[in-house]
Amino acid sequence: MDKSSEASGQKQRQRQVISIVGEIVVALVIYMVIFLVTGHGLPCIFRTITGLLCPGCGMTHAMEALLHLDYKGAMEYNILSVTLLPVLTIYIFIKLVQYIKKGTEEFKPLDILFLLCCSIIALWFFLKRNNLI
DSSP: OOHHHHHHHHHHHHHHHHHHHHHHHHHHHHHHHHHHHHSOOOOOHHHHHHSSOOTTTTHHHHHHHHHTTOHHHHHHHOGGGTTHHHHHHHHHHHHHHHHHHHSOOOOOHHHHHHHHHHHHHHHHHHHHHTTOO
């Protein structure tokens, strides 16, 4: 592949990623505005069905607390939103940059180990907050 077609592919992937990330950001902003105006967020389907708090329960309230720079309150609503979520966001950003540059992205053993650790942390949090351990 020559340099011009490679650069063209990178620009196309970059536009694609920016478009998708932009749509997600717009949806999140709209959701937060609706939540801040009405005080009502989306109900957790998992909690509705099981009565248990999922690892994401309280995240909307935590984000609202963060908007008011209330870090303690955010951690009380959902500690994962101020600890694990930023780490995962940085990881996804790095993966997206690699995808834009290469056109593909493989998961290496370290990636799998990192995601497994994140999953174990989320599972432990779920079990602990529901008094299952």
